[in-house]
Amino acid sequence: MLIIGERINSTRKSIDRAVRTRDVEFIRQEATNQVNAGAHMLDVNCGTLEAQEEPAAMEWLVQTVQAAVDVPLCIDSPNYKALAAGLAVHRGKAMINSISGETERYKNVLPLVKEYGAAVVALCTDDRGIPASLDQALEVGLKLVGNLLEAGVPVDDIFFDPLVRSVATNPETVLVTLRLMEEMSARFPGLHFVSGLSNVSFGLPERRHLNRAYAVMSMASGLDAVIADPLDRTLMALIYATEALLNKDRFCMQYIRCYQEGKLKG
Missing domain, CATH: 3.20.20.20 (Dihydropteroate synthase-like)
Known part of the structure; x- marks a missing residue:
């Protein structure tokens, strides 16, 4: 299961404030907490900003998060210019969130998927x-x-x-x-x-x-x-358990490792 941490999203008031004030330490701590909790990728969204402000904010957000954690990012915005700004500074293979069957959205996002070799929602x-x-x-x-x-x-x-x-x-x-x-x-x-x-x-x-x-x-x-909160320890434990039951965790090795690391405690 690919766990995409959802917490760096400016619909959360604390994230909106941190992005607007360029609070590096707050964003880095949010990123680090999610990765330490088991996130393999982090979603980054600053869509509450004005459209003309969002590309610069996304560029800053991507760079700030990747300076703190060594995981790829899911760059999340309805604004294709913000997607482009984030992709331009992203290290490694990113994910774009998102493309759809909507004519304009598809036309604007597909070139970014191809140019950057990104995965796409x-x-x-x-x-x-x-x-x-x-x-x-x-x-x-x-x-x-x-x-x-x-x-x-x-x-x-x-x-x-x-x-x-x-x-x-x-x-x-x-x-x-x-x-x-x-x-x-x-x-x-x-x-x-x-x-x-x-x-x-x-x-x-x-x-x-x-x-x-x-x-x-x-x-x-x-x-x-899943795009979810990896700090929800019960959710994470259920995901590990379900992978074991579905034979996606051979001989329950991941489940056992998570137990040894204390990740199965409520």
Whole structure:
């Protein structure tokens, strides 16, 4: 499971303030804490800034985080100019969050994917919005992933996001998401699947329980990357345990190592 730490996101007031004031130590500590907790990659987002300010802020954010930790970054913005600014200074192979079937988004982001050889989160949406049914979602997903492959993006670099919605307002969303991942996996062997766990619980109390349950259920249907809070020790322990049960952790070696390192304690 690829753990993408979600905490460096300016929708959090503390991160917004740190980015605006260029608080190097605060950002570095957030990055270090997530990597020490088990994150393999960090999502960086400063999208609350004005559009004209965001590219410079993203450049600073990428450089600041990579000065603190030796992991790749998932550069996250709806502003393709901010994506470009972050990619230009990123060391190693980055991930772009995200591309979609929306005409303008696809046109602006695909050249960046190819220029920088980046992995990319592929959102299951197009100009009509988020699909309303499994059939429509499958149609959108097949077209988007097919187009990326045709454009020369390796399947191993594509992380398909089925865009789970809140179960509070879409009671069948998780069941549809699981079916969608299974269908897409059968059509595109080697395709990765990623999800932002917190989307499923929006508007509900004690959200962490739903996020954790969704992660475990989704791993059984092919989810192999999450954008989540690695400081949630229970979530991380459940991920390690689920990998062992799904035979993705041979002889439970990772699980045992995590126990020895004290990572399985609540």
